[in-house]
Amino acid sequence: MSEPRDTLFRYLTMLQLIPRFPGRIATPVLKEKLAERGFNIDTRSLQRDLSQKLSTQFPIGCDDSQKPYRWYFDRDFQCQLPALDVPSALTLVLAEEYLKGLLPPVVVGQLSPHFTDARKLLDDMSANGLSQWARKVRAIPNGKALIPAEINEATWQTISQALLEQKAVDVIYLSRTSHSEKAFTLHPQGIVSRHSATYLLAHVDGFKDLRQFALHRVKQATLSQQPWQEQHDFDIDEYIKGGAFGYRQRPSDVVLEADIAKPVAWLLQETPLSDTQSIEALPDTDGWYRLTAHVPDDQQTLWWLMGMGPNIKVAAPQAWRETIKANAEQMLAHYATESSSSS
Amino acid sequence: MSEPRDTLFRYLTMLQLIPRFPGRIATPVLKEKLAERGFNIDTRSLQRDLSQKLSTQFPIGCDDSQKPYRWYFDRDFQCQLPALDVPSALTLVLAEEYLKGLLPPVVVGQLSPHFTDARKLLDDMSANGLSQWARKVRAIPNGKALIPAEINEATWQTISQALLEQKAVDVIYLSRTSHSEKAFTLHPQGIVSRHSATYLLAHVDGFKDLRQFALHRVKQATLSQQPWQEQHDFDIDEYIKGGAFGYRQRPSDVVLEADIAKPVAWLLQETPLSDTQSIEALPDTDGWYRLTAHVPDDQQTLWWLMGMGPNIKVAAPQAWRETIKANAEQMLAHYATESSSSS
């Protein structure tokens, strides 16, 4: 079934099968994969295509140190098939600004071909002055950006691959005290990215309990020979809600009632707390409003409320009110004692 | 210069020049653009390629209601040239989870071809059970996720394009009080995305001052005939630092000194506040540490400190200490009065 017009398509398939640099693919493997997809082609043709057609027109390299040659794409080459349009490129730029503070640099780096692609498009477009756009677009992160924990590129590659392909990994892990390195075989069950750190949820080989491993403390990771052990009843959402990351959440929502100052009212009118919120002006107050909303009963919401400081007075639920009050009292106590006896 | 092996390359260029659906491109325009890029080809060949080669192998549509036919890609088709690898796909999934809470849905939607691509890869990969990965990966946002303000897709397209191509726009804008719609001609100077709302910074036609326009209050936007007015000395970072978004920042850093409880110390050891921070255990305290760090003197940092509540005691700078103390006092005052009057 070597229909003639297949040529273009076959080239495209080849280009898709050749991985970006850290990866490589050997000629016979490529032939095999092409055959799987219906392109039965002679080995010789493949060789010709690679060494004469593709590698002269594309940033494709060849590792000819071993005999079945290995082919790979330049690390940062990228080509979108329908090219990016302007709005998408702008969105990518915004996305990058946000993600830089949220994900470890290496992980964002994983997407760098996309981002550079977007930047190039924008640069090319405003032919007059280059990088005009860079002076015009900003993302202001939601909270304070801590410095994301560095993780090793190879680690990320291995761990993410192991998780998704359901394999075990052998890791060398730096324990929290930072003094002892230990070797484990882990059975990955999930990944949670939170704040600026990323954690692998896994069983240690031979144990039943799930533990968290900070990826930036993994010194080395390789796919393991051990068969992967699945935890059948694992539910990552349950796990998180269970409080494992300090985000305990009771299953049900609560009704939040609070008085809020004008700036908060404005903010919430634009970006509501929930889709059932109501805000009503309070009479006889200097610009205060009554807020009612169904919100999840979790740590995040409580923090947000506390972050608003004196601009918000929580009336219900009672528990939150108590917490906030106790919190303020404690803080005050700190500063009161500290100013007199600051030892 | 019709070197023979150009064919593949020409096809690729064509595929890049054909825009995704909302856009369309007419055959003669395509010919023109190809010529610009060095592909001088007969119109007939172009037509043949489009109607016989590409549109049978790719999700490409044709609007033949008017005579110069218009061609376009299916709305959600996407093809990465070096195909996505597993780690990149996983990163995209994480990125999407974060961005959903940060950018308006339509803007994230702009990237949906990328995300669906990633999901498809992951689904295909774990051939055994579909969407395995979806049960294994979570991103926990940094702060409380408010509901992102909805904006109109056409609005985003028009505004972003106008900003980047330096054009004026005619908009119909719903004023903050939500009752009156007004028509303006705006001269876009920048876009700021913050929390879950996105703002256009622009001059109103005929005025010199810069104003903020929330994109979700723009009811309609079209490119204007008016020539674009630039504000030459505009610097978006200065503007933001000036406090326009409630993030006043003094130019210099300050030295933060504070006592922090053990959990905070752990957090900061993993994801530091700044690259100069030091954390030392305090003797004779039950797990408290002394933190010293150079941090920017901005609202964000102050909020973060306040968010830590009683787990952190700020010693310097003095101004922050006062602010936090005053804050706690005010809050306590709220609850003290309210608990006596409202219960």
Place this chain on the structure above:
DNA sequence: GGGCTATGCGACGCACAATGTCGCAACCAC
């Protein structure tokens, strides 16, 4: 309506590009 232009499309034919085959060389394993 007539003529002009722009566009799409079928047909034709030539040149040359794509591909399979063969033979040889290099390398590796045993």
Place this chain on the structure above:
DNA sequence: GTGGTTGCGACATTGTGCGTCGCATAGCCC
């Protein structure tokens, strides 16, 4: 050495990419 695997140059054949021509259709202007 021997056999298997892979890369590569050469060659012949096929057929396809592409320019060209002619015709049909649809506007547009006088």
